[in-house]
Amino acid sequence: MADLTGKVAAITGGTRGIGRGLAEAFLAAGASVAMNGRNPAKGEQALQEMNAGDRATFFAGDVTRQADVEAFIDQTIERFGRIDILVNNAGGSSGFALVEDLSDEAWDQAAAWILHSCFWATRRALKDMKKRGFGRIINISSVEGRQANKATAAHYITFKHAMNGFTKAVAFEYGDAGITSNAISPGAVETDLMRESGPAAAEAMGISYEQFKDNYAQEAAIKRLNRVEEIAGLALYLVSDAGGGVTGAIMPVDGGTAL
Numbered sequence: 001m002a003d004l005t006g007k008v009a010a011i012t013g014g015t016r017g018i019g020r021g022l023a024e025a026f027l028a029a030g031a032s033v034a035m036n037g038r039n040p041a042k043g044e045q046a047l048q049e050m051n052a053g054d055r056a057t058f059f060a061g062d063v064t065r066q067a068d069v070e071a072f073i074d075q076t077i078e079r080f081g082r083i084d085i086l087v088n089n090a091g092g093s094s095g096f097a098l099v100e101d102l103s104d105e106a107w108d109q110a111a112a113w114i115l116h117s118c119f120w121a122t123r124r125a126l127k128d129m130k131k132r133g134f135g136r137i138i139n140i141s142s143v144e145g146r147q148a149n150k151a152t153a154a155h156y157i158t159f160k161h162a163m164n165g166f167t168k169a170v171a172f173e174y175g176d177a178g179i180t181s182n183a184i185s186p187g188a189v190e191t192d193l194m195r196e197s198g199p200a201a202a203e204a205m206g207i208s209y210e211q212f213k214d215n216y217a218q219e220a221a222i223k224r225l226n227r228v229e230e231i232a233g234l235a236l237y238l239v240s241d242a243g244g245g246v247t248g249a250i251m252p253v254d255g256g257t258a259l
């Protein structure tokens with residue numbers, strides 16, 4: 001188990017789902033954690049449920065906006081004095097359509113949500129990490145960043161692939177500064193997002209929510225969805241001392257979906 005006592009982590013989109021799982025794992029390992037998210041009520045609720053006292057904090061902001069992302073990094077440093085761990089987790093897309101019908105708005109939104117946010121946060125945090133010669137950057141990519149087998153998601157697929165490229169470029173530039181940069185590529189995970197939007201999506205497809213989830217499970221070699229704890233376990237390794245020799249890696253936690 002990683003000992004993160006004294007370490008400070010900033011996690012975009014940390015109030016629910018995968019980001020929340022990572023926040024809880026880092027807190028349990030002794031770190032202080034700053035989370036961001038668009039909805040302050042969700043932030044307050046997360047803080048209450050985590051019950052981590054002054055080792056956890058929340059700053060509201062939308063990662064599709066550069067000023068919000070940079071403010072989040074600055075607020076984290078102001079609150080805890082430093083950033084040792086950055087997780088670029090918030091990301092997504094909307095306006096799903098075949099490429100011929102994909103709108104500029106959907107394309108630009110996905111670019112900002114997934115890729116620009118990652119660049120903005122990383123650029124800002126690197127300056128602080130360099131001062132101490134230590135940093136751990138984890139980008140939450142996706143199995144869709146390693147393959148293209150879903151129609152109507154070209155924007156999501158493209159910017160998750162690009163995120164992997166950025167992950168490697170940062171690893172190359174900052175390896176000798178004690179800073180690692182890795183990506184985790186989850187397969188399907190039943191997060192709040194899936195619980196909330198899955199039943200409606202399943203209904204639209206004329207199947208039950210259980211069947212909907214099973215379709216994802218059958219794509220994986222393990223024939224089930226992945227779990228947030230499985231992603232958190234890898235993240236804990238990557239931020240630990242033992243993980244210091246791993247950088248520029250794009251690591252799947254997809255149960256063998258994109259073999």
Ligand SMILES: NC(=O)c1ccc[n+]([C@@H]2O[C@H](COP(=O)([O-])OP(=O)(O)OC[C@H]3O[C@@H](n4cnc5c(N)ncnc54)[C@H](OP(=O)(O)O)[C@@H]3O)[C@@H](O)[C@H]2O)c1
Nearest residue numbers: 013015016017018037038039062063091142188189191193
């Ligand atoms: N779940 C999966 O199956 C799966 C698979 C592969 C990859 N991923 C990736 O994992 C990451 C997290 O997904 P998830 O399933 O954990 O989602 P989730 O359960 O919906 O949680 C998303 C979190 O991010 C916040 N968030 C969303 N958009 C934001 C924005 N524009 N600015 C700031 N915060 C934002 C949400 O809070 P607010 O709503 O309050 O902003 C929430 O805290 C994403 O990058 C996603 O692409 C997920």
